[in-house]
Amino acid sequence: MTHAVEGEHAYDVVVLGAGPVGENVVDRVRAAGLSAAIVESELIGGECSYWACMPSKALLRPGIARSDARALPGLREAAGGPLDAAAVLAHRNEVVGDWKDDGQLDWLDSIGVRVLRGHGRLAGPRRVEVVSPEGERHVLTARHAVAVCTGSRAVLPELPGLPGARPWTSREATSARHVPERLAVVGGGVVGTEMATAWQALGSKVTVLVRGGGLLPRMEPFVGEHVAGALKERGADIRDGASVTAVVRDGSSGPVTVLLEGGDRVEADEVLFATGRAPRTEDVGLETVGLEPGSWLDVDDSLRVRGTDWLYAVGDVNRRALLTHQGKYQARIAGAAIAARAQGEALPDAGSWSAYAATADHAAVPQVVFTDPEAAAVGLTLAEAERAGLRVRAVDLDMTQVAGAGLYAPGYRGHARMVVDLDREVVVGASFVGPGIGELLHSATVAVVGEVPIARLWHAVPSYPTLSEAWLRLLEAYRG
Incomplete structure (x- = not known):
């Protein structure tokens, strides 16, 4: 079917996909003074807001809170009954705005981003065609960059029935x-x-x-x-x-x-x-710029697709780290790189932890799994560090050795591990499992990203009696 062209418009930056990643890209380029348009075929706010991070945590939190209460004297009996499932599901619906995106749209309008609803596809270098649900066709040209931020989708295996x-x-x-x-x-x-x-x-x-x-x-x-x-x-x-x-x-x-x-x-x-997941790149026009439809997109540390000087792939589509917070981090890096290049600046070395390099994708990806107990990790596991050829030592801790664990809940069970690069005397990985353990992760992330020497970490005194005393116990075990 052929659609009449309703309008042709030029912007500094055009973004495909208005999830958290695409929103952060346009936020950064608009803050740098560039004009931007964003295209979305579903709800503005994307997978995380409506079908992943936010609703899943709304479903998980009541059960975890009940579990914590059941572990405590004085609350155990009061928390003995079943969850009110209808109330939990209603709260989940409220968290996702009943699957309406008015608030997200208002925010994009407030920062001066043009929003086009419909299916967007590349139509050659720096060119995007958008077909709206009503059949209107718009052509957008990008003076500086197009960013593909279309995310990923669930993969189903080929099984009978x-x-x-x-x-x-x-x-x-x-x-x-x-x-x-x-x-x-x-x-x-x-x-x-x-x-x-x-x-x-x-x-x-x-x-x-x-x-x-x-x-x-x-x-x-x-x-x-x-x-x-x-x-x-x-x-x-x-x-x-x-x-x-x-x-x-x-x-x-x-x-x-x-x-x-x-x-x-x-x-x-x-x-x-x-x-598993697959990239949502099967119908975004990659073939019009010499790339394979449906493929993961290979990028450098500024998130620019290799072999191009205008195309960026940010978030899940580049397969570097399929996590919303890491995609938003990439978006901030990509936005800064796009703005700098638009102003004619030469970017620093991509491996320098600069404002234009997503170095953390390689060295310090944090993740919390909101199970009961929680699981959290950043950097390398022991096996990954050994495969990378590092001379490392793993230091393990039973969390019952931390006074704050016993106060969190009698019978607390958990475990922590710190992986130390012995040649540099820095932490290259940390993993935790236990109730409430996710709140320990950012301190571990700071230690890994900052490559803080063990000798200096010894002076980072954890408050007593908190779970963060796990750091003190790990350092004591390392020093012997």
């Missing part, structure tokens, strides 16, 4: 309107473990199916072991080494049968597949 079984992906898991009596979760990564935690707390009987390697396999092994142990104690069935061969749903609304290698089967009311 899966399409007809109507499986949940992360979107359905965070936006569901009812609590399934039985939920099967395929995958033991972040989405799988968080959603298993949330729906179990809301009343689902949860079965987690993991092909191999345990839960949270990209973190230190003890992290997944703690999380799996807690899920099992609350009644979840964790099956490691479970390979799914087919999925069958009984009728249009009946139960789901998940068939496993070896003949076993799991019966559930819903099945969530949390088995």
Whole structure:
């Protein structure tokens, strides 16, 4: 179908995708005085705001708060009942603005960004075509840069019966309107473990199916072991080494049968597949600029696509770190680089931790997994550091050695690990698991990013009696 051109407009910067990453790019270039337009085919605010970070944490928080209360004398009995699932889901709806984006649109208007709703595609260098839901066609040209910030989507494996079984992906898991009596979760990564935690707390009987390697396999092994142990104690069935061969749903609304290698089967009311992500680049016109449709985009540390001088790929699409906070960090770097290049400035060396280099993508990516107990990590695991050829030492701590842990909850269970580069005497990685442990992560991130010498960290005195005394205990163990 051919659409008439309704308008042709030129901007300094054009951004495809109005999620948190795209919003941060336009915010930075507008702050530098450049004009900008942003294109979005769904809700402004993107995956994180409506189907990922925000709704998932709204679902998780009540269960974790109840768990904390149940661990404390004086609250244990009062917190003994079930969650009010309807109230939790209503609060989730409020957090996501009932899937309306008026507030996000108002903010973009307030900073002078033109918003175009519709499907945007590259149409050659520095050129974007947008077709609105009403069929209007707009052509945008970018004087300095186009940034692809279209994010990623859930990937479903090719399995017999899966399409007809109507499986949940992360979107359905965070936006569901009812609590399934039985939920099967395929995958033991972040989405799988968080959603298993949330729906179990809301009343689902949860079965987690993991092909191999345990839960949270990209973190230190003890992290997944703690999380799996807690899920099992609350009644979840964790099956490691479970390979799914087919999925069958009984009728249009009946139960789901998940068939496993070896003949076993799991019966559930819903099945969530949390088995990976793919870039949303299959229909953004990459072929018009010599790139492969549907591919991850290779970028330098200023987030510019290699081989171009105008195209940027920011956030999930470059596969450097599929995390909202890391994508927003990249967006700030890309915005600064675009603005500097627009003014004719030569950028410093990309590896220099400058304002124009996303160096943290390589050295210090932080992540909190909001399971119960929480898991948190930054930098390298011990195995990653050894594979990188570093001479390292891992220092481990049972969190029961920290006075603040016992005050947080009698019977507190948790573990911490610090990975030290022995040649430079700096922390290159830290991992934590335990209730409330996510709040320790930023101090670890500062230590890793700042390459703070161990001798200087010794003088960073943690307040007593807080969980942050874990740092003191780790340093004491390192010094011997």
